[in-house]
Each structure stands twice: as structure tokens, then as C-alpha cells.
Amino acid sequence: MSGRRWWKGSILTTAAMVLIALGVPQVVDQFGLLQLTVFAAMCILALSLGFVWGYGGILCFGQSAFFGLGAYTYAVTAINLGESTVATLLALVVPAVFAALLGYFMFYGRLSDVYLGVITLSVTLIFFNLMNSTAGDAYRVGKARLNGFNGMPSLPTLNVPGDPGRLLDPAETFYLVMACLVIVYVGLHVLLASHFGRVVVAIRENEARCELLGYDVRLHKLLVFTIGGGIAGLAGCLFANWGAFVSPNVFSLTMTSQIIIWVIVGGLGTLLGPIIGCLIMQYLATALGTQQLANTSLVFGVIFLAFVLLVPRGIVPSLRRLALRA
């Protein structure tokens, strides 16, 4: 992580994101704007795994657990309170706290990487099955019916803090989601350049050496996992807002494997990679959804395999290498 290039790249990316955020609503129609809003929300989700896995070296197969938890927390709280500010905050805090608890058992129990993958995947699938079976009147939290596999429709969407009657319009929502994306991206950059972040990267490189230098590996991993959980929760909240709807699919195997594909395709160990990977795959998914020649999941599987075998570093690191050689 040689200092100057690291910052130069991040400043360029940030500038590009700000330009897109400001420029796009002027040139695209309502439908395109909604599309880009969900893309940006998913980019935040991709960043959360890119951070946890790419920098923390924690192979989390169940990042969707925190995403879904964020979405459901928002849904339940917003319905009960009739406004979105507290719901948004809780959608960050609840997944982070849950990640901290889960992480405590995994890291302080010294589980190996393989078990970590298995456990996190199981957790998201448990949530998937749990939420699927909450159909009927019996399953409600306060005023909010969970509705099982049907999902929770017509959620109250984001309002201006302190003014529940003033809802954000699509352009405002887009600005907000883009602002969140920029904040998360820049925040992770700053974090990774800090003492804490440099230790996190060192842990990924060699855990034993970090311990021998006096760094508590378990604590660092726990913090990374917790931060990642909170960011995924934020993405979940924005996603639930986008469609004013949340269903158990946020916890599904399709969802969780998608996040992994974004990160693999874009490039592990970068922050720009997961964003690029997420955009490309989301665009593809939309395009493939409009035709019936090939099944989307099948195409995704093929792309995933192709990347693992042919471009294992992912797009961004491979391009960087080419650029350095040229």
C-alpha cells in the first residue's frame, strides 16, 4: 500500500462518484434513476464484503445475513414508528451488534477459515428459512406483520429527519444513496490507511507474526467483522427503501453468492474492485432479465468460473498490473 498512489486512486474514484451523483439525475429518466439507486445500494453491500474479505481476510459466505437484518430492522421499525430516522440508525446498529456477537464466538473460539465460511453461510440460510416461515397473523412485531415468504410491502420510505410527512423523492433518494456510497468508500480508505487498518492488512498477510508483535488478532478481526456487518446493514436499509419492500430473499443463497461473485469479479483486496464488479454484474443481471435465451443464474455461474480460472485477481487488480507494465 504505497501511500501516494493509494490516495491518488481514491481521490480520483471519489471525484468520479461525486460527478456521477450530481450529473446523472440531469440526464437519465425516472426509471434509470431508480435503477442506479439500487445499483449504488448494492455497491455499498459489495464494499462491506470487499473490506471484510479482501482486507480482513475473513471469508464470510453470509454477508447477506447482515444485509437482510438491516432491511428487516428498517422495515419493522419504520412501520412501528411511522418515520425513518430511528429505523435507519437501527438498521446500522442491529446488524453490527449481531455481527459482533457472532464474530465473538467465531474469532475468540479460534475457528479456522473453513468453519467461518460454513457458519456464516448457515446463519444467513437460517434467517432465510426463519423469515420464510413467519406467514400469518401470529408473526408480528408491534404493528409490523412479517408476512413470511410474501415479504413486507408498502414500507414507509425515507423522510426528512424530524418531518415524517416530508418523504424523499426519487432524485433525493438517489443523492442520499450516492452520498452513503461515497462516505463508506472514503471512510474505508481512511480506516485502511490508519494504524488499525494497516494492522488489519498485516493480519491478513500473517496472523502469527502480528501476535508476536503484540497485536490482538481476535480483537482486530472482530472489529473488522462488526464494521462490515454495519455497512451491510446500511445497504439493506437502502435496499428496503428503494422498493418499499423486503422479503426473505435478502437472506437467500442467490443473494449471498452474488455478493461473493461481485467481489471476485471486481478484485479482492481493492475497494474499487467490488464496486466495479457489482455494477457490471448488476447491469448484466438486468440485461439478462429482459431475454429468455439463457438463464441468469447459469450465466452468472459461468462468469464466476471463468473469473476464478482465468482472471483470479479480478478486473481492477489485473488492469492495475497492465497499467504498471505499460
Add this chain to the structure above:
Amino acid sequence: MSDAILQTVGLSIRFGGVEAVRHVNFTLAERELRCLIGPNGAGKSTLFKLLTGQLKPTAGRILFRGHDITGHHTHAIARRGIGIKTQVPSLFDGLTVHEHLWLSARRTHPAERTRAIADEILERIGLTAVANGAVGQLSHGLRQWVELGTVLAGNPDLILLDEPAAGMTHDEVARTAELVREINRTHALIVVEHDMQFVKMIARTVTVMHQGAVLVEDTMDRILKNATVRDVYLGKHGGS
């Protein structure tokens, strides 16, 4: 024993039927330099792993400046002031030499001072030229120095060196010996080494281990003349 930096009492570890370290009573004074020798499998590296908390003893105690650190976590022991250069250099292959020193020094120093320490150590181990190169691409001899420098940057009170001269040329060995003597002016050290030339260059007191136990402890001259030690090294079944 109040001036002892390190003391082990009846320290043992058993792997199944093998007792890799057997009832070791070992005392090291402040600023002492001790060489630890013995044939392969004598338990030297295992002893180091016990001292740094990488392995938990099945019996016995470890005292560091009078504090019982038996069974403490590796990072907690490191924080107390024990640093180790492992037998096979344990490094961050994707990171630069400078980053290694930075990470080590930064734990106990503010950012400004850390940079100064890193530069100073780079100078001292003679690696300023490769400071920004990835460690994974360095030769074994250079990697040894990177690890030594990383340990030094953390400025631990007790430094354990496991085969610091392995894989080095004659000149490099001489330079390492000089460095060890220099470190010893301010720090206590335990050095495990097979290269007897190197041991001769630095040793005053030598502890010989054999089959997990301490065989003898004496000055270098007397060790070299000791018949039992010679038998152990030549493979005769001596042992005490």
C-alpha cells in the same frame, strides 16, 4: 533471583507420548546473552514457542521479571516485552520492509517517532535500498535481517533469536554476530544456533539441550571440552 529477566520452573510440554521439553529450569539475567545449542529435536524451538505463548506448557511455570506469564496469550506476552525471530522467518510477504518496521514500532510509539525508528533500523540492518520492496521477493539471508529489524523496531526487553545466521554467507554471519553483540549492550538475548563459528563469536554462557532437557550450562570454552556434549552431538547415547 530478583535480577532475573526470565525464569522457567519445571517447564514441560508433552505431545502424546513425546515429552518435547522436559522439566526445564532456566534462568536468564537482565542484559544477559545466552546461547542455546543442541542437536536437532533437542527442544530448543519448542522452548521458544513456550516462552512466547505459541504453545501452552503441560507443566511448569514461566516468570518474566517476576510476573507469571504461563498460559498467557501470545500478543499479551509480546506486550510485556518478549520479541522473537522465528526459525523460518515469519513475515508479511505482500508488505514492504518499511511497513514491517513501522507496524512493529507503531504499537508503542506515536506516528512521528515511528517513522524515525523505522529509518534508523533500516540503516542499522543495511536495508535502506530495498525499504520499499515487497519482502516476499527477498533472499533468505535478507529476510532474516528484515525479521531481526522488525523485532528490534518493537524494542522488546528480551529478544529470542532462532537460528539468526542460517542461510547467510560468511560475511553476513560476521555482521549478524556484530549486530547481536551490539543489541546485547541494552537487551537480554537468547540465541539458538547450529553454526558453531557464529556461537563462538558471540557466546559467553551456553546452555546445551538434549532430548528436551537441559544437559549442561557452562562457559563456551568448557562446553567445547565437555565430553558429554561431544557425545550428544556425535550421536552416541550419552545424556546425563
